[in-house]
Amino acid sequence: MNKKRERDEHIEQLWYMKEGGEDSIDALKSALNASYDTDITDELLSEDLVELSEENNKIALTKKGEDYARQLIRAHRLAERLLYDVLGGDYESGACEFEHTVTHELVDSICILLGHPRACPHGMPIPEGECCKRSSRTAQSSVIPLVELEVGQSARVAYINCKSDQQLHKIDSLCIRPGAVVTLHQRYPAYVVECEGSNIAMDEEIVANICVWQNPEHLQAAGKEALAQPGGKGNQWGRFRHRKRGR
Amino acid sequence: MTGRLIRKKKDNSDSPSNTTKVKKIAIVGLPNTGKSQVFNNLTGEYTLVANYPLTTVEMKRTRCEIGGEPYEVIDTPGLHCLYIHSEEELIVRDMIFKELPDIIIQCIDANQLKQSLTLTADLLELGIPMVISLNAIDETARKGVWIDSDGLSRLLGVPVVESITVNGLGTRELKGAISKARRGKWSLRYGKIIGNGISAIESELPADASFKRKIAVLLLLDDPFLADYLRAEYGEEKVAQLKKEVNRVRRQFRGNVGRVLNNKRSRWVDDIAENTTRKQKITSGEFSKTFGRLSRHPVFGLPILAFFLVTTYLLVTHVAGYLDVKLSALLLDPTIEFVERLFGAEDGSIRSQFWYDFLVGHYGILTLGLFNAIVTILPILSVFFLMFGFLEDIGYIPNLCVLTKRVFSRIGLTGKSVMPLVLGFGCKTMATLTTSGLRSRKEKFIAVYLIAFAIPCSAQMGIDMAIFGRIGIKAFMIGYGALALIELCAGLALNKIIKEEERSDFMQELPAIRFPRPKAIVTKTYYRLYWFLKEAIPIFIIAAAALFLFDKTGILDLTKTLMSPIVEGWLGLPRDIVDVLLLAAARHEAAAGLTLRMVDAGELNYVQCIVTVVITTMFVPCFANVVAMCKQMGVKTGVAMAVAINMSSFILAGILNWILIFTIGRWVL
Numbered sequence: 001m002n003k004k005r006e007r008d009e010h011i012e013q014l015w016y017m018k019e020g021g022e023d024s025i026d027a028l029k030s031a032l033n034a035s036y037d038t039d040i041t042d043e044l045l046s047e048d049l050v051e052l053s054e055e056n057n058k059i060a061l062t063k064k065g066e067d068y069a070r071q072l073i074r075a076h077r078l079a080e081r082l083l084y085d086v087l088g089g090d091y092e093s094g095a096c097e098f099e100h101t102v103t104h105e106l107v108d109s110i111c112i113l114l115g116h117p118r119a120c121p122h123g124m125p126i127p128e129g130e131c132c133k134r135s136s137r138t139a140q141s142s143v144i145p146l147v148e149l150e151v152g153q154s155a156r157v158a159y160i161n162c163k164s165d166q167q168l169h170k171i172d173s174l175c176i177r178p179g180a181v182v183t184l185h186q187r188y189p190a191y192v193v194e195c196e197g198s199n200i201a202m203d204e205e206i207v208a209n210i211c212v213w214q215n216p217e218h219l220q221a222a223g224k225e226a227l228a229q230p231g232g233k234g235n236q237w238g239r240f241r242h243r244k245r246g247r
Numbered sequence: 248m249t250g251r252l253i254r255k256k257k258d259n260s261d262s263p264s265n266t267t268k269v270k271k272i273a274i275v276g277l278p279n280t281g282k283s284q285v286f287n288n289l290t291g292e293y294t295l296v297a298n299y300p301l302t303t304v305e306m307k308r309t310r311c312e313i314g315g316e317p318y319e320v321i322d323t324p325g326l327h328c329l330y331i332h333s334e335e336e337l338i339v340r341d342m343i344f345k346e347l348p349d350i351i352i353q354c355i356d357a358n359q360l361k362q363s364l365t366l367t368a369d370l371l372e373l374g375i376p377m378v379i380s381l382n383a384i385d386e387t388a389r390k391g392v393w394i395d396s397d398g399l400s401r402l403l404g405v406p407v408v409e410s411i412t413v414n415g416l417g418t419r420e421l422k423g424a425i426s427k428a429r430r431g432k433w434s435l436r437y438g439k440i441i442g443n444g445i446s447a448i449e450s451e452l453p454a455d456a457s458f459k460r461k462i463a464v465l466l467l468l469d470d471p472f473l474a475d476y477l478r479a480e481y482g483e484e485k486v487a488q489l490k491k492e493v494n495r496v497r498r499q500f501r502g503n504v505g506r507v508l509n510n511k512r513s514r515w516v517d518d519i520a521e522n523t524t525r526k527q528k529i530t531s532g533e534f535s536k537t538f539g540r541l542s543r544h545p546v547f548g549l550p551i552l553a554f555f556l557v558t559t560y561l562l563v564t565h566v567a568g569y570l571d572v573k574l575s576a577l578l579l580d581p582t583i584e585f586v587e588r589l590f591g592a593e594d595g596s597i598r599s600q601f602w603y604d605f606l607v608g609h610y611g612i613l614t615l616g617l618f619n620a621i622v623t624i625l626p627i628l629s630v631f632f633l634m635f636g637f638l639e640d641i642g643y644i645p646n647l648c649v650l651t652k653r654v655f656s657r658i659g660l661t662g663k664s665v666m667p668l669v670l671g672f673g674c675k676t677m678a679t680l681t682t683s684g685l686r687s688r689k690e691k692f693i694a695v696y697l698i699a700f701a702i703p704c705s706a707q708m709g710i711d712m713a714i715f716g717r718i719g720i721k722a723f724m725i726g727y728g729a730l731a732l733i734e735l736c737a738g739l740a741l742n743k744i745i746k747e748e749e750r751s752d753f754m755q756e757l758p759a760i761r762f763p764r765p766k767a768i769v770t771k772t773y774y775r776l777y778w779f780l781k782e783a784i785p786i787f788i789i790a791a792a793a794l795f796l797f798d799k800t801g802i803l804d805l806t807k808t809l810m811s812p813i814v815e816g817w818l819g820l821p822r823d824i825v826d827v828l829l830l831a832a833a834r835h836e837a838a839a840g841l842t843l844r845m846v847d848a849g850e851l852n853y854v855q856c857i858v859t860v861v862i863t864t865m866f867v868p869c870f871a872n873v874v875a876m877c878k879q880m881g882v883k884t885g886v887a888m889a890v891a892i893n894m895s896s897f898i899l900a901g902i903l904n905w906i907l908i909f910t911i912g913r914w915v916l
Contacts, residue, residue: 165469165505166332167752173327174754175362177513188545190652190753196361199539201649203753 008072010040014050014061015069023060025052109142146184146193146210154183155212162209174200176210269310271319271346272425275339275370276354277363278325279758281382284412285354286322289313289422293774296767298642298758300325301670304335304680306342313422321348327362329369330465331472333663333684343373344476347457350428351377352421357387357394357409358759360524364516367403368435372461376428377405380421384409386759391527399523404432413764435515437508441467444496451492453481466493468505535760539642543649543757552650555643559634560723563627563709564716570626579618583607601799610795610826616788619840620780624710628779628836631709632772635673639771640763644669648755658738659745664694666755671698673705679875689745695879696741699872700892701734703864706779710839711860717846718856725911726857729903730864737895783834790833794826817901818862819908820855821845831863838863854907858900865896 013031017023029036041059044050049065052058061069108131111117116132118125143158157180162168175196176182184207185199186192191207193200272289274282278300287293290311295302307322326339343351351370355363370377381396400407406424410417436442448463456462465473466489477486497504541547590603607614638644647669655665664685671678678698685691703711715723797803806829807814807822814820814828823845831838842859845851851859877885 165503166471168505169328169330169468169509170332170752170754172509172513173332173362173365174756175359175365177509179513179517185540186543186649188653190649192543192649192757197358198362198759199757201543201645201652201753201755201757206752206754 006035006037007040007044009035010037010044011049011061011065011069012072014059014065015073018061018066024057025054025059026057028059142214143211144214145208146182146212147187147191147204147208149184149212151184151187154181155214156181158211158213160210167206171206171210174198176200182210182212269317269319270350271321271348272350272352273321273323273343273346273348274352274354275323275326275343275366277327277356277359277366278756280325280354280356280359280363281380281412282325282354283307283322285352285380285382285410285418285421286320288412288415288418290320293770294322295771295774297636297639297644297771298761298763299639299645300756300758301335301666301681304677304683306338313425316426318425321346326366328366329373329461330468330470333686335681335684337472340472341476343375344458348375350425351375352425353377353379354412355379355381357381357384357392358390360394361516361520364519365512367431368512368515369461371403371405371431371433372435372464373458374430374433374460376430378421378424378428379403379405379407380412380417381407381409382412384417385411386761390533393525393527395523395525399519402432402434402519402522405429413767435511437511440500441496441504441507444499447496448489448492451485451489453485456481464508467496468508535762539646539757539760542643542760543646545650548646548650552647555638557720559631560712560716560720562634563630563712567627567630567713568716570630571623574622574626579614579622582613582618586613604799605792605795608795610791610798612788612791612795614791615794615837615841616791617784619791619837620784620787623840623843624783624836625776625780627709627713628706629772629776631705631712632775633768635705635709636768636771636775637763639673640761640768642758642760644673645755645757649757652753654735655738657742658697658735659693659742660690660697660738663753664690665753667694668698668702671702671704672708675699675702675704675869676871676875679872679879682879691879692745692884693738693741695876696888696892697734697738699876699888700737700895701730701865703730704869707835707839707864710836710843711864714839714842714846714856714860717843718853722853722857725907726860729857729861733861733865733899779836783836786834787837790830790837793833794829797829813897813901817904818858818897819901819904820858821850823850824855824859827859827863828866831866835863835869854904854911857907858904861903862896862900865899866893 010028010032013028017027017031041050041052044065045052048062049068051060051062108129111129111131116135146155146157149155157176157178159178160168160171160176162171171177175198176193180195183194184191185194191202191204193202193207193210274286274289276282279298279302281296283294283296283303286307287296290309292309292311294307301324303322303324305324308319310317310319312318321342323339323342324335326336329340331337331340342348351373353363353367353370355367367379379399381394381399384394384396387394396407396409406427406429408417408421408424410421412418437445444467445460445463448466449459452459452462462473462477474486477489500507542551586603586607590599605611609615645666648665651669652665655668660668664682667678667681667685670681675698679695682691682694682698685694711726712723715726794803797806803825807825810825811822814824815822818824827838827841827845830841842851842856842863846856873885873889876888879885880888
């Protein structure tokens with residue numbers, strides 16, 4: 001393990017401890033086990049990233065340290081999001097079916113974000129995409145919150161932002177989950193969403209947390225059965241438009 | 248509905264004695280999937296069924312014979328999965344964990360196969376022999392969806408019985424399948440790390456513990472209610488030990504265990520659903536769907552609601568009024584004549600005034616008791632319950648949740664408390680019991696209070712309509728407008744007073760609009776009337792006898808004199824209205840009967856009539872409701888609420904009286 005990574009790990013762990021309301025050196029030691037290193041904590045102290053008080057057995061991030069940690073945690077969790085929710089990756093088997101589940105738009109977006117790389121880490125060439133030819137600079141989001149759909153439109157769920165596992169379970173038990181096709185029926189006085197043959201009335205906050213694929217091709221490519229859904233009008237998909245990101 | 252509660256208690260009390268011999272069948276399933284209907288079909292008993300979730304809020308159990316063998320059948324409230332979201336789901340899981348039923352019948356609404364399969368996955372993991380009753384199979388056929396029930400049975404390894412429960416079709420097959428109930432195939436795998444983790448947790452559980460695997464999974468999912476159960480079963484020490492093990496497994500597994508478990512289950516469900524359903528590509532537009540959409544539309548929804556209200560009002564007023572007249576002529580008049588002849592002397596005077604009054608006098612046990620119930624109230628309730636049953640069975644009522652959502656969130660009711668309030672228009676007691684699902688004490692308090700306060704329950708609404716029917720629809724609108732306003736203000740006030748900001752999520756499944764079966768509605772109305780008569784007639788007669796006694800001893804007169812400043816001065820009502828208020832304390836319907844009589848006799852004018860209806864609607868929630876309130880909020884708070892409600896009903900009805908006198912009173916009087 002290189003030095004930077006070890007340092008980062010200490011800082012990340014301090015952030016986790018802060019989230020858990022802990023600030024003792026012992027807690028840090030036990031959380032990091034063997035990788036705990038006093039050289040590193042000294043170094044962090046000298047860089048003004050942590051506050052340390054040996055006699056009180058206390059250690060905590062400084063303002064500067066917190067800013068640094070925030071960046072780390074953000075990157076870490078965004079990556080988790082990308083791998084886990086959007087791409088449907090599986091931590092356990094390690095088999096991330098990236099190329100099978102991702103859309104052209106998303107690949108383009110990633111390509112744009114990465115600055116149109118030419119080769120993969122192993123040195124093999126990456127085929128050019130439309131975005132490379134246009135050398136686009138702005139990525140378009142292909143996932144939008146369900147609230148931004150128009151009444152009567154259907155879309156496939158990409159992922160769900162949940163404030164708690166409890167809420168996720170509840171939503172999951174109604175069959176609203178990544179991959180499911182939902183139709184927005186009504187906005188006012190309450191949202192009514194149809195999913196798998198049942199209508200569910202919901203708060204705006206919950207509907208806003210459900211994110212769906214914006215473009216119809218994904219819906220069509222991935223869900224032949226979605227088109228055949230009873231009561232759904234087959235031609236409705238044609239009415240999809242790329243909506244401007246209003247908010 | 249006290250009768251149902253009491254009867255249930257009786258059933259409960261005699262069941263634990265020899266439970267060891269009789270096999271237990273638990274009927275479980277998602278909300279509104281026909282569990283109670285299956286229960287009725289299997290046992291030949293009647294428990295209330297309707298086309299909306301939360302119809303059943305308590306366990307119901309009975310003994311019956313199926314295929315020559317005795318069974319105890321248990322009907323349960325809806326359950327989404329074994330990971331618990333609310334208290335009413337908890338009682339189902341607790342029943343399964345503690346009573347260990349021998350057979351589980353899972354009811355599945357064929358329209359919502361996927362949602363139900365999530366629960367199936369959980370139930371299979373328990374290892375209890377199962378049968379699946381695939382209900383409403385006629386509706387999927389109409390929608391162009393075909394479910395391969397044999398394939399489903401093969402994949403799950405348990406018998407699957409197609410049925411149309413509302414017609415009782417499939418009941419025979421279900422009875423036959425019960426003896427063939429089997430432990431299903433457990434084909435869901437969670438992967439190596441989690442699988443090993445589950446085994447590790449399982450081995451920490453006591454050797455004789457039941458459902459070890461499922462409990463291990465639930466522990467990994469961090470089920471909020473499970474610790475209590477385990478603590479009660481195996482003690483504090485074991486729980487701490489288990490927690491340690493669970494944390495170890497969680498740490499070992501990078502990522503969110505809960506999500507992975509859920510995803511695996513979802514994939515399993517999708518696989519099975521995809522392999523067993525075929526969908527037609529095109530279907531004709533459905534009237535029921537359109538109607539459902541319109542009935543919760545912000546613009547069209549209100550006229551539809553108004554239409555139903557006015558129709559009910561007209562039916563209650565005219566049909567029930569007609570029946571009342573007919574029944575009076577048939578029953579009441581001959582009885583009075585008979586009593587007159589019995590006690591009458593030659594010269595036309597009456598020999599025993601006491602007995603005459605006791606039977607058919609102003610407070611006679613026949614006139615104010617028995618015939619008040621049968622002649623006046625019964626026709627009103629029959630007509631109203633028929634209409635209400637119709638609305639229940641088409642699945643209209645939950646749509647009101649959507650229409651009223653914004654109003655309710657203004658008064659501090661977010662999320663789950665909307666549905667109980669809407670259910671209050673059916674039966675306040677049942678609605679109060681459904682509030683046990685509310686986590687936030689503030690919402691629970693407001694919901695319980697508002698349900699008990701100015702919401703008329705279905706019986707109350709029926710008789711209110713009948714009274715207003717005597718003086719015109721405008722009075723109906725004024726009276727109910729006033730009640731709505733009062734309820735709203737009460738909600739706003741409570742929302743301001745009680746400090747606590749914890750919003751629950753509003754997620755309410757809306758039942759599909761269905762064409763109801765007339766027979767089902769008639770049966771339901773029959774049972775409602777039967778329950779009403781059974782519990783109300785004795786109360787009517789006792790209340791009448793009590794009033795008679797108070798009258799003869801002079802207590803009644805004293806009370807009237809004492810209360811006259813309030814009644815006559817503040818409320819602007821005649822002093823005889825004290826009789827109505829006293830009767831309302833016993834039973835609202837009895838009070839309504841007397842009110843009707845007073846209206847007919849011209850003892851109440853327009854304004855007085857409205858004030859009387861408004862005060863009796865708010866006044867003293869019925870006894871069963873008070874019991875339910877105490878159960879939900881604790882005895883102290885429950886009683887305090889009841890007192891507060893009565894006090895405010897006097898104050899508010901007085902204010903209404905003065906407002907009416909100064910506005911419309913002038914030109915009406």
